[in-house]
Amino acid sequence: MEINLACSKPAQHRSAIAFCCDDAYLPYAAHAAGQIAQLHPDRDFDICIVSAEPVTLPASLDGLNLRLCSFDPDLIFLGFSTDRGRSSAMYMRLMLPKIFADDYDHILYLDADIHVESGDLSRLLTVDLGEKPVAAVRDNPQWRTPSRMPEDFKDFDLENAAYFNSGVLLIDVANWNAQGILDAALSFGEKNGARLRRNDQTLLNCVLYRNWAELSPMWNWQYTPASRLHEAMVSAHIVHFIGPSKPWKARPETLPPRFGRGLRHFCAAHFPERRFDIPDGPGPGSKLMTKMLVRHLINRNKMARYLARFPDDYTVIT
Known part of the structure; x- marks a missing residue:
């Protein structure tokens, strides 16, 4: 698979926080990135915004020192389910460990519809996931009822298990790539594209079924x-x-x-x-x-x- 990745600057650290968004969500991703930068003035991680089309930030945000990267996801995720107003770009998070395999050891993926209030993200990026390729927070319905059966698992005849929200993903790049998570996700999506009830979240939970670590809800409330x-x-x-x-x-x-x-x-x-x-x-x-x-x-x-x-x-x- 050939990916033409374009970046505004080289990687500066071995860990990164990454947002995937289009121009419509750029202000909201930039706002969250600004909150992170303010919390970590001497940060030891990069902050990346990854998009399908190149985006431009105003010069007034140069001080955030963001890394802007882009590649075209349409052919990669052709036939995968989407929502009204959201394209196949929602699946770009699946590509992060591949496109940044030489740059980063750990990536914290964040949705743009967040508000960052506190927390030591440098410390979070170094927590040990064991052999798990990703850590995440349970989806909200399982907070109060851990035994609640996810509808996504019913759709694919999977037994009841923990189910995570895909808006915050802590990724161990080496484990993800070594376990072939991307190839498994692409194969699953090609076979079941129209059946992905919650799009990328359904896909990831089925591919990573019982193969993820659980984070405190403090990181994805x-x-x-x-x-x-x-x-x-x-x-x-x-x-x-x-x-x-x-x-x-x-x-x-x-x-x-x-x-x-x-x-x-x-x-x-x-x-x-x-x-x-x-x-x-x-x-x-x-x-x-x-x-x-x-x-x-x-x-x-x-x-x-x-x-x-x-x-x-x-x-x-x-």
């Missing part, structure tokens, strides 16, 4: 009405907006305004053409707030048991 109030108590490192409401297109009374305000200020300074309104969040007397309070009250013990599985934020369950 999936922001749902059943989990967001708990987040306020534990102060997650990375908040992931997995639903239809994003900080740049939040439906009224769904997200706290604090997420959108920071993004709006960032875009006003660096992407002034990107304009969006920040609606008010759910008030104390709103139906959503009442519903969230009840759900959190009911699930409090289940969430406590789930969080107790991780003695600290850098524990990896292999």
Whole structure:
């Protein structure tokens, strides 16, 4: 497989944090990259933005020292399922260990719809995954009910097992490549492209079935009405907006305004053409707030048991 990879600069470190996005999501990936850079002013890892078409950052962001890379994924993932508004570029994360095989030992892949608040990402990039090719956080429905059967596994006649969210992936490059994960993913996608219920997430969970390590949810706090109030108590490192409401297109009374305000200020300074309104969040007397309070009250013990599985934020369950 020949891949014509173009990069704005050589690798500077042996680890990297990588976003895969198109121009539409570039401001949001750049915003998250800026949060990471601010948390790690003397970082020992690269921050890469990988795209299908070359993208350009404004000169005002030169200080972030980002590595911009691009390659065409369309022929590689031809026939794989996609969502409205998202192309085969969503599968580009599968290619990261191959295209960066000579550059990096560890890669932390991040979706662009996140808010980075804290955490030592340098330390996370060095945790031992044993022989596992990737570490990730369970998908939100299995937080409170670990035995819940994923619909994806039913589709492919797989027995019940842990199932992860693909928005944050800590990849051991050598293990991934040695175990032929990319070839297995391409083969699975070619055979089952139209059956991938959740696209790349379905694909990865089937290919990596029972072959991944589990990270604390602090690194991928999936922001749902059943989990967001708990987040306020534990102060997650990375908040992931997995639903239809994003900080740049939040439906009224769904997200706290604090997420959108920071993004709006960032875009006003660096992407002034990107304009969006920040609606008010759910008030104390709103139906959503009442519903969230009840759900959190009911699930409090289940969430406590789930969080107790991780003695600290850098524990990896292999």
